[in-house]
Amino acid sequence: MEQKQLKKIDIIFGWDDKCTPIQVVEKTIKKTPENIILDMIDSGLKGRGGAGFPTGLKWKFCRNEDSDTKYVICNADEGEPGTFKDREILDRVPEKIFAGMTICGFVIGAREGYMYVRGEYNFMLKALDKKIELFNKQLRDLKVDFQIYLRSGSGAYVCGEESALFESMEGKRGEPRNKPPYPTVAGYNNKPTVINNVETLVYTSEICRMGPEQFKALGTKDSRGSKVFSVSGDTPIAGIYELELGMPLKDFVEEFGDGDTKAIQVGGASGHCVPRKKFNDTIIGFEGIPTGGSMMIFNSSRSMYNVLHDYLEFFTEESCGQCTPCRIGCQQLLKGIEAVKKGERPPTYLDDLKRLTSTMKIAAKCGLGQSVANPFTSIVDNFREEIIY
Amino acid sequence: MVNLKINNTPIQVEEGTTILEAAKRLNFRIPTLCNHPDLTVAGNCRVCVVEVKGARLLAASCATPVSEGMEVNTNSEKVRIARKHILELLLSEHNADCTKCFKNGHCELQELASEYRFGDHIFIDLVKAKDKIRDISSPSISKDASKCIRCQRCVRTCAELQSVCALAVANKGDHQVITTFMNKPLNDVVCTNCGQCINRCPTGALYERNYIEDVWHAIYDPNKFVVVETAPATRVALGEDLGLDPGMRVTGRMVSALRKMGFNKVLDTDFTADLTIMEEGTELLTRLKKALVDKDETVKLPMMTSCSPGWVKFQEHMYPGLLDNLSTCKSPQQMFGALAKTYYADKINIKAENMVVVSIMPCTAKKFECNRSEMRDSGFKDVDYVLTTRELAMMIKQAGIEFEKLEDGNYDSILGQSTGAAVIFGTTGGVMEAALRTAYEIITGNEVPFTNLNIKPVRGMEGVKEASIKIKNTKPDWNFLEGVELNVAVAHGLANAKLLMDAVNSGKANYHFIEVMGCPGGCIGGGGQPIPTSAEIRKRRAEAIYAEDMGKPIRKSHENPEVTEVYNEYLSHPLGHKSHELLHTHYKVRNRY
Numbered sequence: 001m002e003q004k005q006l007k008k009i010d011i012i013f014g015w016d017d018k019c020t021p022i023q024v025v026e027k028t029i030k031k032t033p034e035n036i037i038l039d040m041i042d043s044g045l046k047g048r049g050g051a052g053f054p055t056g057l058k059w060k061f062c063r064n065e066d067s068d069t070k071y072v073i074c075n076a077d078e079g080e081p082g083t084f085k086d087r088e089i090l091d092r093v094p095e096k097i098f099a100g101m102t103i104c105g106f107v108i109g110a111r112e113g114y115m116y117v118r119g120e121y122n123f124m125l126k127a128l129d130k131k132i133e134l135f136n137k138q139l140r141d142l143k144v145d146f147q148i149y150l151r152s153g154s155g156a157y158v159c160g161e162e163s164a165l166f167e168s169m170e171g172k173r174g175e176p177r178n179k180p181p182y183p184t185v186a187g188y189n190n191k192p193t194v195i196n197n198v199e200t201l202v203y204t205s206e207i208c209r210m211g212p213e214q215f216k217a218l219g220t221k222d223s224r225g226s227k228v229f230s231v232s233g234d235t236p237i238a239g240i241y242e243l244e245l246g247m248p249l250k251d252f253v254e255e256f257g258d259g260d261t262k263a264i265q266v267g268g269a270s271g272h273c274v275p276r277k278k279f280n281d282t283i284i285g286f287e288g289i290p291t292g293g294s295m296m297i298f299n300s301s302r303s304m305y306n307v308l309h310d311y312l313e314f315f316t317e318e319s320c321g322q323c324t325p326c327r328i329g330c331q332q333l334l335k336g337i338e339a340v341k342k343g344e345r346p347p348t349y350l351d352d353l354k355r356l357t358s359t360m361k362i363a364a365k366c367g368l369g370q371s372v373a374n375p376f377t378s379i380v381d382n383f384r385e386e387i388i389y
Numbered sequence: 390m391v392n393l394k395i396n397n398t399p400i401q402v403e404e405g406t407t408i409l410e411a412a413k414r415l416n417f418r419i420p421t422l423c424n425h426p427d428l429t430v431a432g433n434c435r436v437c438v439v440e441v442k443g444a445r446l447l448a449a450s451c452a453t454p455v456s457e458g459m460e461v462n463t464n465s466e467k468v469r470i471a472r473k474h475i476l477e478l479l480l481s482e483h484n485a486d487c488t489k490c491f492k493n494g495h496c497e498l499q500e501l502a503s504e505y506r507f508g509d510h511i512f513i514d515l516v517k518a519k520d521k522i523r524d525i526s527s528p529s530i531s532k533d534a535s536k537c538i539r540c541q542r543c544v545r546t547c548a549e550l551q552s553v554c555a556l557a558v559a560n561k562g563d564h565q566v567i568t569t570f571m572n573k574p575l576n577d578v579v580c581t582n583c584g585q586c587i588n589r590c591p592t593g594a595l596y597e598r599n600y601i602e603d604v605w606h607a608i609y610d611p612n613k614f615v616v617v618e619t620a621p622a623t624r625v626a627l628g629e630d631l632g633l634d635p636g637m638r639v640t641g642r643m644v645s646a647l648r649k650m651g652f653n654k655v656l657d658t659d660f661t662a663d664l665t666i667m668e669e670g671t672e673l674l675t676r677l678k679k680a681l682v683d684k685d686e687t688v689k690l691p692m693m694t695s696c697s698p699g700w701v702k703f704q705e706h707m708y709p710g711l712l713d714n715l716s717t718c719k720s721p722q723q724m725f726g727a728l729a730k731t732y733y734a735d736k737i738n739i740k741a742e743n744m745v746v747v748s749i750m751p752c753t754a755k756k757f758e759c760n761r762s763e764m765r766d767s768g769f770k771d772v773d774y775v776l777t778t779r780e781l782a783m784m785i786k787q788a789g790i791e792f793e794k795l796e797d798g799n800y801d802s803i804l805g806q807s808t809g810a811a812v813i814f815g816t817t818g819g820v821m822e823a824a825l826r827t828a829y830e831i832i833t834g835n836e837v838p839f840t841n842l843n844i845k846p847v848r849g850m851e852g853v854k855e856a857s858i859k860i861k862n863t864k865p866d867w868n869f870l871e872g873v874e875l876n877v878a879v880a881h882g883l884a885n886a887k888l889l890m891d892a893v894n895s896g897k898a899n900y901h902f903i904e905v906m907g908c909p910g911g912c913i914g915g916g917g918q919p920i921p922t923s924a925e926i927r928k929r930r931a932e933a934i935y936a937e938d939m940g941k942p943i944r945k946s947h948e949n950p951e952v953t954e955v956y957n958e959y960l961s962h963p964l965g966h967k968s969h970e971l972l973h974t975h976y977k978v979r980n981r982y
Contacts, residue, residue, distance in 0.1 A: 324435050325474070363446075
């Protein structure tokens with residue numbers, strides 16, 4: 001398998017005075033939408049929110065929809081535990097996001113873009129609003145028929161799920177919808193919608209600035225480019241790092257660990273737990289373990305029972321509650337490991353619970369319930385004795 | 390058309406068909422819980438998941454449209470395990486005290502559980518003690534949160550069919566509940582008591598406040614004279630809860646059963662339905678005269694019917710500005726109670742305080758209505774107990790009566806005879822049709838100009854129906870109506886009523902008379918009717934109602950000889966002094982929260 005050395009990159013937060021975000025817009029809209037889509041597809045950019053859908057294809061699908069009204073939405077509902085990179089991007093280079101949204105709007109034929117910012121980031125709204133106002137004015141000056149608006153969430157994790165986000169924006173209870181239809185066909189207000197993560201949008205504008213070649217040169221065949229990681233936990237240098245995709249976890253631990261790393265939770269609470277013995281052959285990327293950016297490092301002082309318990313408490317509370325596998329499944333997993341810990345259920349009950357997670361993975365309505373299996377099985381499989389005793 | 394295979398059987402269906410519907414056509418039953426034919430798709434219980442070849446996830450068959458070349462397996466190993474898990478999860482959250490449950494034997498979850506036989510139920514019991522405290526604040530609807538499986542059928546019913554939104558989803562995750570505004574008792578929120586939520590609740594989480602024991606107690610009490618009245622729509626639906634097919638007319642058997650149960654007199658709400666037409670028809674004509682001839686601007690038109698207590702309470706909450714448009718007539722149930730404890734009690738020499746009036750209704754809102762403080766014009770509670778069609782079926786079973794083998798019985802007299810115009814009160818458009826049959830004849834002396842008196846434009850299940858009748862050849866007293874186009878509208882289900890009221894409020898609508906029934910289909914689809922309900926079942930009940938009408942020797946309310954007798958002996962004339970005292974009422978403005 002193709003592997004890359006750990007390499008720090010500076011695309012996302014870098015600033016090119018000769019080609020500012022608004023200038024990227026000005027330059028890009030001289031191309032045809034089809035060519036921009038080709039560039040996106042050529043770059044190999046996949047969604048940076050975690051699910052990894054090819055961005056160019058998403059734009060293409062939406063462009064092909066026949067509708068008077070379409071929308072671009074920036075998903076800034078950064079709620080995954082252990083992820084804080086979008087906050088930094090929103091704070092430092094929001095213009096790049098606006099540029100990405102505008103270019104997307106130009107490509108798909110949307111005149112409105114919305115930024116849905118998680119409730120906990122409300123303190124940023126004022127500053128963002130000012131910057132949006134300025135950017136909107138610049139767009140009007142350029143005679144670009146696209147304006148950006150701000151929307152705020154209210155603190156539900158599930159609203160980061162795209163269809164729950166639309167429901168929330170429409171003023172309803174934030175509950176995921178049935179799919180199909182997908183957002184590119186019927187999203188916000190049931191109109192064709194492209195919804196991209198903050199970081200993805202920044203990369204789209206950067207790809208337009210520097211061309212797909214430079215982006216493509218980074219990463220591996222399946223995971224092109226770089227990605228911003230939120231590093232937290234037992235590390236002396238917690239923070240935000242942009243790294244090339246395709247690196248082995250071993251290199252990552254060497255760079256960021258405290259010398260006593262027992263496990264890394266890749267991708268936040270809904271991601272996978274990788275134990276020390278698997279550091280060598282785990283690659284961070286779509287061919288290995290994909291991630292929305294959260295890297296939580298645990299050293300040997302941590303109880304993996306407590307880690308799993310925390311995650312399950314989180315899911316139990318943050319499930320929207322509409323579908324059975326997720327609402328009740330999460331509660332059963334939480335109560336189940338508690339019962340095993342207390343000796344009220346035999347250790348083999350963990351296997352019953354693992355079978356339950358296989359059902360949740362394929363029968364829950366949205367990604368939230370489907371992904372609870374990831375932390376559960378990876379922690380129970382690798383740290384079974386810590387759960388039982 | 391789309392070609393697909395379900396369990397290796399090829400089938401061709403229209404684009405947009407769901408996997409569930411396609412499977413049904415091939416006679417593959419896929420279990421469902423949150424799905425209901427009257428409601429939008431939710432896809433949240435996940436019981437109906439199926440495997441689609443090549444897909445990573447199982448698909449909720451109720452929410453997934455078919456696609457070309459799809460290969461579906463409705464009973465693969467994955468599907469079976471998932472379905473079993475999902476049912477086990479639901480049971481772990483459900484207070485499964487089935488033998489003590491009011492819905493015992495009528496519960497969709499119980500049915501599925503008995504199919505799967507969860508002997509070694511593995512999961513931990515999650516039922517919260519506080520949820521076991523039932524909400525019995527409402528005289529109509531009881532709510533037991535410990536039985537709720539969060540399918541949201543009630544929530545969708547209340548929002549989509551009724552536009553009331555008394556029930557909603559609150560909180561998330563393990564705290565998610567189906568509840569009322571601010572978690573208040575049902576009696577204290579904007580609830581019309583229509584009971585449509587009960588009709589669609591798959592478990593025992595919502596059920597009628599039942600008065601079965603009270604009624605038995607009254608029957609057994611030698612000092613009580615128990616009179617029963619039966620609503621038009623119960624007679625075409627009762628059979629469904631007693632092993633018969635939807636649409637069976639069981640009027641005679643119902644009368645026999647009631648008599649066998651020990652009711653002292655078996656009388657008919659249909660009688661007071663005819664009486665309602667006399668009062669309400671006269672009220673309409675009076676209003677028209679005041680508006681058109683006297684140019685009295687205080688007279689409110691369009692006049693609106695007031696037989697449906699769910700609708701009346703809806704109006705009191707939502708459109709208080711239109712309360713003067715409501716007919717002041719009490720509903721037939723309450724007219725009956727008021728007459729029974731005055732005129733009738735005198736006539737048969739029974740003291741009103743010893744008389745108990747029980748009414749058998751397709752309705753839960755009637756339970757609320759009989760408890761309204763205005764409904765005591767006889768000096769007593771005019772109607773003591775209201776039983777739903779379902780409760781009556783239970784009592785018939787409890788009494789050990791073999792319903793199917795009963796001979797037809799006849800109603801007692803007086804207050805027992807009725808016309809075809811009365812029985813059609815049971816379905817949407819019926820009150821309008823009955824009123825037009827009588828009003829037109831009063832005005833012109835001729836029958837309404839429709840074949841066999843069947844006023845087809847106001848029939849059927851369309852949400853809002855409109856009709857116009859041109860009045861010709863009036864009698865001298867009514868010549869101000871000569872050539873007038875009488876515009877009427879009919880709505881059923883409160884969501885449709887809302888459309889109509891908004892049209893009235895906007896001034897765009899130019900109606901003289903509006904009939905509204907609170908429940909979809911009218912009383913035949915009432916909240917007290919046998920479960921399940923669907924458009925098809927309601928259609929068959931409606932057909933039975935119209936068949937009952939055609940079978941009646943008299944089909945116009947004003948020709949009911951008992952009605953004439955009551956006017957001659959007691960009330961004197963419609964809208965007379967006694968009528969005002971006993972048969973009419975007023976309404977009150979209620980809060981919107």
